[in-house]
Amino acid sequence: MMSVSLRRLIIVPFFALALITGITMYFVATTTMSNIADKVGLQYIHEVESRVQERVRSFMSPLLRIVEVNQQSFLARPNELNDLSKAAIRFHEQGMPYRQMTFISIATSDGRYLTSVQPPVENRSHHIATNFVHKPLTMEGFEYDPMVGIGNKRQQDAEFTYDPRLRPFYQSAVGSKVPVWGEIERYYGYDALGATLSAAIYDDNDELLAITATSVALNALDEYLKSLEIVDGGYLFLAEGSGDLIATSSDTELFFTQDGESKRANLHEHQNDFFRLAGDHLEDGSYSLSYNGNEYLYYVHPVNFEYGETWLLGVLIPEAYHENLLSDYNRSSVLITLGLFIFISLLGALIAWYIGKPIQLLSAATSNKRLESIQALPESISSVKEINALNQGLKEMADDLSDVMHNLEAKVAERTILLQGENETLLESSIKDELTNIYNRRGLKQGFNRVVGVENEQKNSVTLVLCDIDHFKVFNDKYGHSEGDQALIKVAESLKMYSRAGVDIVARYGGEEFILVFSNMSLDHVLERLNGIRQELKNTELAGKERITMSFGVAHHESSDSMQIEDLINKADEKLYEAKNGGRNKIVS
Numbered sequence: 001m002m003s004v005s006l007r008r009l010i011i012v013p014f015f016a017l018a019l020i021t022g023i024t025m026y027f028v029a030t031t032t033m034s035n036i037a038d039k040v041g042l043q044y045i046h047e048v049e050s051r052v053q054e055r056v057r058s059f060m061s062p063l064l065r066i067v068e069v070n071q072q073s074f075l076a077r078p079n080e081l082n083d084l085s086k087a088a089i090r091f092h093e094q095g096m097p098y099r100q101m102t103f104i105s106i107a108t109s110d111g112r113y114l115t116s117v118q119p120p121v122e123n124r125s126h127h128i129a130t131n132f133v134h135k136p137l138t139m140e141g142f143e144y145d146p147m148v149g150i151g152n153k154r155q156q157d158a159e160f161t162y163d164p165r166l167r168p169f170y171q172s173a174v175g176s177k178v179p180v181w182g183e184i185e186r187y188y189g190y191d192a193l194g195a196t197l198s199a200a201i202y203d204d205n206d207e208l209l210a211i212t213a214t215s216v217a218l219n220a221l222d223e224y225l226k227s228l229e230i231v232d233g234g235y236l237f238l239a240e241g242s243g244d245l246i247a248t249s250s251d252t253e254l255f256f257t258q259d260g261e262s263k264r265a266n267l268h269e270h271q272n273d274f275f276r277l278a279g280d281h282l283e284d285g286s287y288s289l290s291y292n293g294n295e296y297l298y299y300v301h302p303v304n305f306e307y308g309e310t311w312l313l314g315v316l317i318p319e320a321y322h323e324n325l326l327s328d329y330n331r332s333s334v335l336i337t338l339g340l341f342i343f344i345s346l347l348g349a350l351i352a353w354y355i356g357k358p359i360q361l362l363s364a365a366t367s368n369k370r371l372e373s374i375q376a377l378p379e380s381i382s383s384v385k386e387i388n389a390l391n392q393g394l395k396e397m398a399d400d401l402s403d404v405m406h407n408l409e410a411k412v413a414e415r416t417i418l419l420q421g422e423n424e425t426l427l428e429s430s431i432k433d434e435l436t437n438i439y440n441r442r443g444l445k446q447g448f449n450r451v452v453g454v455e456n457e458q459k460n461s462v463t464l465v466l467c468d469i470d471h472f473k474v475f476n477d478k479y480g481h482s483e484g485d486q487a488l489i490k491v492a493e494s495l496k497m498y499s500r501a502g503v504d505i506v507a508r509y510g511g512e513e514f515i516l517v518f519s520n521m522s523l524d525h526v527l528e529r530l531n532g533i534r535q536e537l538k539n540t541e542l543a544g545k546e547r548i549t550m551s552f553g554v555a556h557h558e559s560s561d562s563m564q565i566e567d568l569i570n571k572a573d574e575k576l577y578e579a580k581n582g583g584r585n586k587i588v589s
């Protein structure tokens with residue numbers, strides 16, 4: 001099976017895990033960011049839209065309320081229509097707080113007309129105009145007098161014929177029980193659009209008594225949209241369903257003159273590309289639009305007013321704006337991912353270090369099969385408890401094993417010494433004669449080889465003497481075997497006495513036969529020593545004051561080179577035979 005190091009086993013999965021986590025997190029983060037970018041964009045749009053909606057509603061609200069109040073007021077007190085002075089005061093007071101309120105009026109079915117009016121743009125002067133003071137159908141301007149309602153006639157207002165019943169605001173309201181919206185139009189002679197709401201007043205018999213109408217100048221809304229600080233490259237607009245613009249955040253005009261006629265700017269034909277782009281999508285909803293390779297978020301939503309009036313509010317912003325905003329977050333998410341990746345990798349490496357390193361130490365210590373390597377391991381090799389316990393266990397085992405081995409070695413040494421002693425004893429006894437404690441035949445052979453034979457490189461002279469006790473049978477028979485043994489021991493001692501210890505060889509050849517080997521000694525000196533032995537035996541008393549004699553056969557050889565012991569023994573035996581035959585107690589050489 002394939003083997004893999006522990007450290008790799010830990011680091012590789014950690015690294016892989018970190019990599020997968022990092023990549024996953026990166027993609028999740030970027031996808032989430034992209035979704036968030038869209039959502040943030042839409043959220044932004046909704047916020048802008050809701051602010052504008054609220055502002056538009058609060059802007060238009062007085063118009064609706066004033067028309068409703070006046071309609072209800074005349075319905076409740078139709079007599080007021082007979083003297084419109086009170087109404088003049090009310091109209092004036094109603095219009096004063098609202099700079100956008102261009103006129104608040106009433107036109108009776110008999111052709112009388114009263115309006116509290118102010119111009120739709122700067123340098124406004126609020127005044128009352130009526131046609132009912134002098135003669136019907138003639139419009140005259142009067143100063144407003146808070147005390148009497150209608151003050152002095154305004155000199156500069158030339159008389160002109162005016163029948164309010166011919167005006168669209170009058171006619172559009174006829175026949176309706178509820179207020180009716182008029183067309184949004186440019187005020188004649190002014191750079192401003194106006195929206196008008198009219199309401200009919202009937203008597204109990206449903207006879208039309210009057211039409212009250214109020215108009216509001218919309219240029220304040222245009223100014224408001226322009227004043228809003230929206231994102232770079234973003235646009236806002238208010239338009240009618242037809243695409244005719246009411247207000248925009250851009251500097252473009254809301255109306256222009258074509259062929260001498262004043263026309264309103266329309267989204268579908270607008271000179272601004274983005275407004276034209278928006279004009280293609282006027283259904284309620286949000287859109288992603290592409291223009292010149294850039295993406296835009298576009299949202300269009302209706303602004304509904306009571307009594308059936310609906311405008312459209314459009315918001316268009318470049319997506320890049322929010323993506324840029326979120327790019328910082330994106331960068332952060334990449335950095336966090338990277339940090340996480342590095343952290344997990346380091347964690348893996350740390351764990352590998354904590355676990356792998358000490359285990360590697362243990363592995364190295366045990367692999368060379370030496371107890372010392374394990375014993376030399378430090379007491380603590382890891383912060384991991386289990387690994388330290390393993391280390392301790394191994395060390396204790398190594399110590400125990402070491403002790404056992406030392407004891408074993410001591411015992412083996414002791415036994416070896418004992419055996420060596422026994423061996424030596426055995427060896428000694430195997431080459432010694434048990435009775436006389438001199439060499440036996442085996443000892444003789446070994447000694448001969450050592451002193452004069454193959455093992456000795458100095459090829460000196462050698463003399464081998466074969467000696468035999470004379471008439472020993474008789475002695476034995478006479479004094480017994482035990483005394484015979486004592487005689488043999490005595491002979492051996494005498495032979496040893498006249499030989500050089502450690503140099504010459506003294507051996508029992510068998511029975512009562514002995515052999516002496518002298519090396520590097522002249523024949524005369526040998527004979528001298530043999531005579532010494534004979535003299536010694538002569539002086540030695542044995543059982544029954546008996547003395548024994550010995551016969552000697554001597555074989556002398558000047559050089560031990562190529563000399564075999566058997567040859568010497570044979571030669572000495574011949575001489576011994578001669579000595580025996582010659583009467584015994586003799587030395588024959």
Ligand SMILES: Nc1nc2c(ncn2[C@@H]2O[C@H](COP(=O)(O)OP(=O)(O)OP(=O)(O)O)[C@@H](O)[C@H]2O)c(=O)[nH]1
Nearest residue numbers: 469470471472473474476480481482484485511512
């Ligand atoms: N007590 C004792 N006697 C031994 C031992 N070995 C041999 N003998 C005796 O030595 C005697 C040898 O006798 P023989 O071979 O006849 O020789 P001998 O009587 O000495 O006569 P010659 O050698 O001809 O002088 C025998 O009686 C053996 O029993 C021994 O170890 N102890």
